[in-house]
Amino acid sequence: MEKTVLLIPFIPVIIAFLISFINSKEAISKISMYFSFLIAVLGIAGAYYVIANQKNIYGFGDLLIFNEMASILVVYVAILGIVIRKYSAKYMWDEKGFKRFYILLNFIFAAIYLLIMSNNIIVLAIAWQIMSLTLYFLVSFKIEDKQTVKFGSWTILIHKLADFLFIIGIILVYKTFGIFNLTELSKLWLERYEYGFSGNIEIYLIGFLFLFAALMKSANIPFHIWLPYTSSAPTPVSALMHAGVVNVGGIVLNKLAFLLLLTPTVLNVAFIFGLITAIFASIIMLAVPDIKRSLGYSTVGQMGYMIMEIGIGAFSLAIYHLMVHGIFKASLFLESGSLIHYARHDPNIPKKLSYEVFWEEKVNYSKNFYWIIALFTILPVLIFAGIKFIISEEFFYFNTAIVILAFAWLTSTQLFLSFFKVSKSDSLKVIFGLLSSFILVVFTYEFFGSLIEKFLYGENAKLFYKVASLDISIIISLGIMFLILIIGWLFIYKTHFIDIEINGEKPNKIKWVFYKILAKESFFPKLMFKISKFF
Amino acid sequence: MELLIFILVGGIPYYFLFEILDKKNKNLSKYFPLFSNLLIIGLLLRFIYQVDFSYAFIIISLISTLITAYKAIKTSNLYKLAYYFLFLNSSIFLLIDIKYSIYYAVALIITCVGLYFVGNYYKNNYGSANFSGISGLALESPIIGFVLRIYLISLALYPPFPNAVFLFNSFIKNETSYIWYIVFGIVFFTNFLIAMRVLTNTVFGKPNKYIFYKDILGSEKFIHFFIIFLLTIWGINGIMEVLNGK
Numbered sequence: 001m002e003k004t005v006l007l008i009p010f011i012p013v014i015i016a017f018l019i020s021f022i023n024s025k026e027a028i029s030k031i032s033m034y035f036s037f038l039i040a041v042l043g044i045a046g047a048y049y050v051i052a053n054q055k056n057i058y059g060f061g062d063l064l065i066f067n068e069m070a071s072i073l074v075v076y077v078a079i080l081g082i083v084i085r086k087y088s089a090k091y092m093w094d095e096k097g098f099k100r101f102y103i104l105l106n107f108i109f110a111a112i113y114l115l116i117m118s119n120n121i122i123v124l125a126i127a128w129q130i131m132s133l134t135l136y137f138l139v140s141f142k143i144e145d146k147q148t149v150k151f152g153s154w155t156i157l158i159h160k161l162a163d164f165l166f167i168i169g170i171i172l173v174y175k176t177f178g179i180f181n182l183t184e185l186s187k188l189w190l191e192r193y194e195y196g197f198s199g200n201i202e203i204y205l206i207g208f209l210f211l212f213a214a215l216m217k218s219a220n221i222p223f224h225i226w227l228p229y230t231s232s233a234p235t236p237v238s239a240l241m242h243a244g245v246v247n248v249g250g251i252v253l254n255k256l257a258f259l260l261l262l263t264p265t266v267l268n269v270a271f272i273f274g275l276i277t278a279i280f281a282s283i284i285m286l287a288v289p290d291i292k293r294s295l296g297y298s299t300v301g302q303m304g305y306m307i308m309e310i311g312i313g314a315f316s317l318a319i320y321h322l323m324v325h326g327i328f329k330a331s332l333f334l335e336s337g338s339l340i341h342y343a344r345h346d347p348n349i350p351k352k353l354s355y356e357v358f359w360e361e362k363v364n365y366s367k368n369f370y371w372i373i374a375l376f377t378i379l380p381v382l383i384f385a386g387i388k389f390i391i392s393e394e395f396f397y398f399n400t401a402i403v404i405l406a407f408a409w410l411t412s413t414q415l416f417l418s419f420f421k422v423s424k425s426d427s428l429k430v431i432f433g434l435l436s437s438f439i440l441v442v443f444t445y446e447f448f449g450s451l452i453e454k455f456l457y458g459e460n461a462k463l464f465y466k467v468a469s470l471d472i473s474i475i476i477s478l479g480i481m482f483l484i485l486i487i488g489w490l491f492i493y494k495t496h497f498i499d500i501e502i503n504g505e506k507p508n509k510i511k512w513v514f515y516k517i518l519a520k521e522s523f524f525p526k527l528m529f530k531i532s533k534f535f
Numbered sequence: 536m537e538l539l540i541f542i543l544v545g546g547i548p549y550y551f552l553f554e555i556l557d558k559k560n561k562n563l564s565k566y567f568p569l570f571s572n573l574l575i576i577g578l579l580l581r582f583i584y585q586v587d588f589s590y591a592f593i594i595i596s597l598i599s600t601l602i603t604a605y606k607a608i609k610t611s612n613l614y615k616l617a618y619y620f621l622f623l624n625s626s627i628f629l630l631i632d633i634k635y636s637i638y639y640a641v642a643l644i645i646t647c648v649g650l651y652f653v654g655n656y657y658k659n660n661y662g663s664a665n666f667s668g669i670s671g672l673a674l675e676s677p678i679i680g681f682v683l684r685i686y687l688i689s690l691a692l693y694p695p696f697p698n699a700v701f702l703f704n705s706f707i708k709n710e711t712s713y714i715w716y717i718v719f720g721i722v723f724f725t726n727f728l729i730a731m732r733v734l735t736n737t738v739f740g741k742p743n744k745y746i747f748y749k750d751i752l753g754s755e756k757f758i759h760f761f762i763i764f765l766l767t768i769w770g771i772n773g774i775m776e777v778l779n780g781k
Contacts, residue, residue, distance in 0.1 A: 122778055130694065140739060144742070152735075164720065168719075175711070
């Protein structure tokens with residue numbers, strides 16, 4: 001009976017098939033919704049079974065599995081699916097190709113479920129590629145728009161490169177270990193690690209192939225350009241893409257986590273790529289004039305964090321991160337659709353709660369700026385230390401989390417600053433809001449992070465941290481955090497005031513050149529235009 | 536014998552000769568059946584004589600692949616594209632083992648036959664097999680748009696279609712070397728880029744308001760759907776084969 005859960009990847013395919021014979025828009029959206037509910041119910045039932053019995057569900061000749069990771073992610077994707085389908089019913093009503101949209105939407109969900117529940121590297125590769133393809137068709141949904149099709153071709157180009165690396169990786173895995181089954185492979189990798197086997201050149205090559213494939217799928221720099229430029233896709237597609245599809249890299253690396261035990265260098269490289277992406281994308285986000293593209297860069301930055309977390313061995317934290325980011329980013333995109341709708345009726349900014357709390361007219365340069373920097377650099381450290389002390393049994397057992405949390409906090413401040421005007425940064429309400437968000441982020445990360453870690457990996461979780469071996473001292477990590485906060489804040493402040501003369505002084509040339517590089521997104525779009533010229 | 540098979544499966548792009556001969560009347564539609572038959576004969580000879588090719592032959596055929604890719608980018612004629620796709624994959628026919636090279640070739644020919652029929656549709660409805668200027672097919676003629684989309688996905692080496700599946704299976708089942716991966720990379724991307732170029736230029740795009748679009752009906756529709764069904768079933772069968780370790 002419990003094996004019914006394994007039908008989840010096939011239900012969206014059935015929906016797509018049924019939809020293709022129906023012309024009534026109402027019926028199409030209703031059928032989609034009902035079946036999505038069914039998937040969510042099945043997912044919850046499967047999760048309950050796995051948690052209650054502490055046993056995985058296998059089926060289809062061990063090709064599919066419903067395990068701890070599936071019980072978290074399937075439920076998450078299913079709920080996301082319900083929200084997106086519900087929203088799409090109204091949003092897409094007047095669009096051309098309503099039926100086509102729903103068929104493609106169901107296909108991409110089928111691919112996501114198949115990827116999450118696959119217990120075989122061949123099935124994983126098939127799901128991976130089908131996802132690339134359906135994403136391309138969804139991104140290029142407005143096929144009459146030349147620009148949309150052009151940016152869609154960027155997406156498929158980078159995803160095809162990711163497919164290629166992934167396929168080569170799969171072939172090498174089979175040639176090296178002779179097994180397709182992921183559970184058996186994970187056991188084999190763990191055994192090898194416990195016997196003190198360090199990866200040879202082939203295993204390292206496999207690790208790097210999977211890492212780079214994941215970096216491309218998760219839009220990490222320098223493979224990020226496809227994501228910010230897909231904003232012309234319908235809003236539900238943007239929500240799905242930013243909440244679901246870009247997380248695939250993190251999900252796959254989690255599925256192959258035990259392989260990475262044999263390749264510590266791969267984890268270190270992942271950390272470096274994640275770090276660069278997080279910093280670079282977050283900075284570009286502030287400089288890009290287009291609001292939707294700015295949101296795209298925000299996601300790129302978040303994906304950088306996710307890969308960083310994997311790079312330091314916090315695999316389960318990456319899963320938690322992608323879920324949390326997915327929920328807030330999907331809400332953001334769906335809300336943006338509503339906001340545009342509001343704006344069409346009222347040219348003023350809609351007076352929502354955030355507006356009421358943070359909007360204060362004040363355009364003078366703040367003289368208390370240095371006090372604010374001090375406040376923002378010292379307080380988070382104290383808060384973090386306090387929360388760590390309350391929650392953790394081993395105080396500062398894993399101190400690189402500080403760096404990540406510093407970034408997380410910086411991102412949240414950037415969001416506030418982007419949306420609620422930097423010139424109000426001396427407002428007590430803003431400061432209070434930022435600090436509250438930081439406390440909330442730290443607390444939930446610590447609490448849920450450790451909870452998910454125990455659930456997903458149990459005692460093996462510590463092995464990843466050990467292998468990632470980024471064991472820096474508390475003093476260094478606090479120092480890094482302090483430095484990041486100062487640089488971050490200075491930059492944010494300077495970026496905002498770059499067009500304002502302060503005491504009659506204009507910004508110097510170097511700053512302008514730097515700003516120009518950022519505003520032009522480091523010339524990546526220009527390069528992609530040249531590459532995709534013949535499409 | 537090696538040299539004969541090498542030429543027959545497209546190791547040397549002999550279509551040049553026909554294109555030169557055909558410069559005046561431009562009636563290229565008749566050559567696709569000829570080239571696909573020559574390819575089958577070449578593969579049958581390879582099967583009968585159990586010929587395995589040296590890397591020197593494969594590297595020469597890679598040059599043929601690249602030349603053909605260049606010509607395929609330059610053309611907007613669907614008949615030409617149908618036989619260019621055969622020559623694009625010549626290095627694969629020589630590289631992989633006989634069983635899979637026959638499977639791969641047959642799958643490729645079936646897909647290209649589909650593309651050839653789409654060329655016929657263009658010729659009958661729009662005067663020639665050229666797709667330039669005939670954009671937005673997916674919006675104005677959704678059935679032929681869908682059909683062409685499937686053929687191009689298959690040619691771009693995406694699963695579950697047999698072209699991708701058999702190529703993958705041959706890599707899994709055989710001993711591979713660096714040259715295998717180089718050939719695989721080149722063929723993988725050339726097929727993909729050319730297929731996607733056609734897709735963005737004719738299936739996608741704004742419909743041309745000066746053209747009266749017509750969709751396929753009746754027997755024509757049945758033939759295309761039968762080809763797609765055949766490809767899908769065969770591809771899934773190929774996936775099951777590798778999963779069952781056969």
